[in-house]
Amino acid sequence: MELIKRTQVLIVGLGPAGMTLSHLLNIFKVDNIIVDQSTQFSQVPRAHYISNRSMEIFRFCNNLDQEIYKYQQPLEFWRRITYLTHMNNNNTFxxxxxxxxxxxxxxxNGNYIDLDSQSRVANYDQSKLNGLLLSHLKNCMHTQIMLGTKWKGYEFISRNGSEKIISKLERIDPFFEFNIESDFVVGADGTKSQVRKAINKSFIGEKSLQKLLNINFISKDLANVCLELKCDVFDGYNERKMVPTTSMLYFILNPSLIGVMVLHNVKEGNFVIHVPLIDSKHNELDLKLFKQNFPELISQVCKKDINLNIKSIEMWNMSAQILESFIDDKTNRIVLIGDSAHRLPPSGGFGMNLGIQDSLNLAWRLARALKCTDKEYVKKMMNEYSMERVQHAKYACSNSVQNFYRSQFIPKTIGLNWEILNKVNNFIYMAEKYIPVKIVKDLRAIDNIYKFGIFRLSKLLKSPHKIERLRKHIQGCIHSREHSLSINFKGLDLAYAYNIGREDTKVSLIPPKSPFVYSPNTLVGMRIPHEYVYLRNLNKIFRISTTDIPIVFSNREPKSIILLFDKKR
Incomplete structure (x- = not known):
């Protein structure tokens, strides 16, 4: 097997984290090769919410943020989260x-005004984001892209004061094997990461919070229902009025179907619904039969016939796990980012954003390490990357789990308590070790608890008085951040700081006072507050944000920049 490639950084995985890292390395003129065993991206929408900080990073990638704003759905179609029993204007409740x-x-003009960042949040699904990142990456002179190429393993070489990684790769079509020599290898190859397995890293944390059935389907009929659906509310003058409810997320609480439905694109009618499953029952589910019955279930929720086309249906296990370290302890030259380093519940939309922010933290360190001959300093920088990002990942994961439980608060009010279901399920699992399986199955505890919840919901829907009271209670929950799902976590996204103390202390995270609230601060280790500054160049005046300064001056590397903020900051 011969060496046919040489690069400074080899990136394994063509997802948002890996491609963002490649973009950022181009800014620092770092040669990199990015490989992926796939030849095309999955068209199933997955992550879709892009935070302020991630959009600021995309701004560094040749103004990619502006293209996302151009192609995403108008804000009016994704600004809300709706809880409902039916999707029908004729149904009072x-x-x-x-x-x-x-x-x-x-x-x-359809855009919200954000005073905390020059980059607004966005709603643009990962399948489309991947295509946009790749199209930009093809024009980057320091990046080489190799699709249909599988990373198989590595060998660490240290001789004459030089340290290299020799990666073994396999071209799928036409088949051949070859090696790539690099100074660093970055594993950005997702939850089933081969790079992570090769360096023997194991996740810790909650392996299974919930089992889910994910269905991606196309329905123009349902999209029209979403556009037409109205909700009556009381305005400031205590007068009832009808307002639109077109939403990013729909919590469907119906006896026929319970799940969280994501409207990815109203024009295309592109939806994904996540249906929670009971652990003891997920292996017994007949996917073929469910696929056959699913259109009828959606029609029952809408109380009208809905035409739809199912694109994919799959089981999914929701976990909350993080690695203790994101680097290989033996070489300090193999690094993990994105889903290869952390698995988060989708509640809150932290997962993809965490990976994009891993890339920024790592990119400048790689650029500096490649110019450094001091091995100990390189080791220190890589360890600091790991310590910083592990701390942020733990904080994000903790909030993601809390958000998951917040999302269950309203279903609990109607008797659908998944926490109790899972606890009973775990008890039955333990009981099976000591009690004959037939006796355990005859107890049918899980079925009875679930059916009781559905029965209670069905009775509520037949009682206008009870459901009106429930509705008022839910309205109160919706406006409580602790009792409902939210997507605005500016504190978590912008207000954390890395606490870098003495040389002998580990890096820790200074969390914000609230994950929801951003209070601008100039604390060392924190993202600099956003303010616009103006630069003159010949006869032109340019407006940039203070958060742009590290990238704007990345080539010239100024020794110091002095910024003065007023008392508001």
């Missing part, structure tokens, strides 16, 4: 409540 995530912002 169909809408239990709607939460406008951008109700506190001024909106001009």
């Amino acid at each position: 169909g809408i239990l409540g709607t939460k406008d995530e951008f109700g506190d912002y001024d909106v001009i």
Whole structure:
């Protein structure tokens, strides 16, 4: 097997984290090769919420943020989260409540005004984001892309004061094997990462919070229902009025179907619904039969016939796990980012954003390490990357789990308590070790608890008085951050700081006072507050954000920049 390639950084995995890292390395003129065993991206929408900080990073990638704003759905179609029993305007109690995530912002020409960042949050699904990142990456002179190429393993070489990684790769079509020599290898190859397995890293944390069935389907009929659906609310003058409810997320609480439905694209009618499963029953589910019955279930929720086309249906295990270290302890030259280093519940939308922010933290360190001959300093930088990002991942994971439980608060009010179901399921699992399986199955505890919840919900829907009272209760929950799902976590996204103390102390994270609230601060180790500054170049004046400064001056590397903020900051 011969060496046919040489590069400074080999990136394994063509996802958002890996491609963002490749973009950033181009800014620092670092040669890199990015490989992936796939030849095309999955078209199933997955992660879709892009935070302020991630959009700021995309701004560094040749103004990729502006293209995302151009192609994403208008804010009006994804600004809300809605809880409902039916998707039908003729049903008096169909809408239990709607939460406008951008109700506190001024909106001009369809865009909300964000005073905390020059880059607004976005809603753009990962399948499309991948294509956009790749199209930009093809024009980057320091990046070489190799699709249909599988990373198989590595060998660490240390001789004459030089340290290299020899990676073994396999071209799928036409088949041949070859090696790539690099100074660093970055594993960005997802939850089933081959790079992680090769360096013997294991996840710790909650292996299974919930089992889910994910269905991606296309329905113009359902998209029209979402556009037409209204909710009656009382305005400031205590007058009832009808308002739109087109939402990013729909919590469907119906006896026929319970799940969280994501409207990815209203024009295309592209939806994904996550249906929770009971652990003891997920292996017994007949996917073929469910696929056959699913259109009827959606039609029952809408109380009208809905045409739809199922694109994919799959089981999914939701976990909350993080590695203790994101680097290989033996070489300090194999690094993990994104889902290869952390698995988070989707509640809150932290997972993809965490990976994108891993890339920024790592990119400048790699650029500096490649110019450094001091092995100990390189080791120190890589260890600091790991310590910083592990701490942020733990904080994000903790909040993601809390958000998952917040999302269950409203279903609990109608008797659908998945926590109890899983506890009983775990008890039965333990009981099976000591009690004959037939006796355990005859108990049918899980089925009875679930059916009782559905029965209670069905009775509620037949009682206008009870459901109106429930609706008022849910309205109160919706406006409580602790009792409902939210997507605005500015504190978690922008307000944390790395606490870098003495040389002998480990890096720790200084969390914000609230994960929801951002308070601008100039604390050392924290993202600099956003303010616009103006630069003159010949006869032109340019406006940039203070958060752009590290990238704007990356080639010239100024020794110091002095910024003065007023008392508001």
